[in-house]
Amino acid sequence: MRLGILISGRGSNFEAIASTIARRRLDAEIAIVISNRSNAAGLEIARERGIPVRVIPSQGLDREAYDRLLVDELRTHEVELVCLAGFMRLLSAHFVRAFPDRVLNIHPSLLPAFPGLDAQRQALDHGVRITGCTVHFVDEFLDSGPILIQSAVPVLDTDTVETLSARILAQEHAIYPKAVQYLVEGRVTIEGRRVLIREDEPQ
Numbered sequence: 001m002r003l004g005i006l007i008s009g010r011g012s013n014f015e016a017i018a019s020t021i022a023r024r025r026l027d028a029e030i031a032i033v034i035s036n037r038s039n040a041a042g043l044e045i046a047r048e049r050g051i052p053v054r055v056i057p058s059q060g061l062d063r064e065a066y067d068r069l070l071v072d073e074l075r076t077h078e079v080e081l082v083c084l085a086g087f088m089r090l091l092s093a094h095f096v097r098a099f100p101d102r103v104l105n106i107h108p109s110l111l112p113a114f115p116g117l118d119a120q121r122q123a124l125d126h127g128v129r130i131t132g133c134t135v136h137f138v139d140e141f142l143d144s145g146p147i148l149i150q151s152a153v154p155v156l157d158t159d160t161v162e163t164l165s166a167r168i169l170a171q172e173h174a175i176y177p178k179a180v181q182y183l184v185e186g187r188v189t190i191e192g193r194r195v196l197i198r199e200d201e202p203q
């Protein structure tokens with residue numbers, strides 16, 4: 001399956017997907033990494049791995065005009081599944097319709113709790129005992145589409161935003177490649193808000 005990865009920054013989830021592919025635990029190929037920011041650290045990771053990159057800045061464009069550029073670039077690279085990995089933009093209905101049920105995002109909370117920015121800080125401030133991360137399908141609303149995988153992370157009394165974020169991030173790196181592999185294996189169906197994952201075939 002040909003993946004298009006959209007980033008805005010560090011790119012560690014992108015790197016987790018790339019290294020899972022390199023270890024042959026994920027049967028996919030990263031066709032293109034696109035960033036809306038030219039200084040995204042993830043671009044360097046892609047270049048070092050020989051993965052094609054493209055910077056598409058958004059200044060001066062409305063959401064739909066920008067998303068058309070994204071869709072064109074993804075189509076040029078024959079992308080079948082789009083993975084948002086720290087991509088700090090909301091996508092338009094135009095984009096979502098261009099890849100029906102084929103856009104994933106990772107979010108650092110157990111959605112629907114704590115959508116939006118600073119999810120780890122929101123969890124700490126709220127005082128929850130358990131938070132985590134979520135891989136979900138993307139619709140045109142913020143952090144709202146059907147949920148594919150979640151992983152729970154306990155909040156410790158000693159936690160700061162940094163320590164909690166680091167433990168959540170380790171789980172993000174585990175579940176994102178796994179979610180992509182479920183789709184690669186064709187095991188996923190969406191029924192309303194529920195995502196059903198068929199059992200692995202016994203060997």
Ligand code: GRF
Nearest residue numbers: 010011012013086106107108
């Ligand atoms: C991650 O915490 C992800 O859940 C959120 O943005 C962050 C991106 O980190 N959507 P990275 O760029 O993948 O390192």
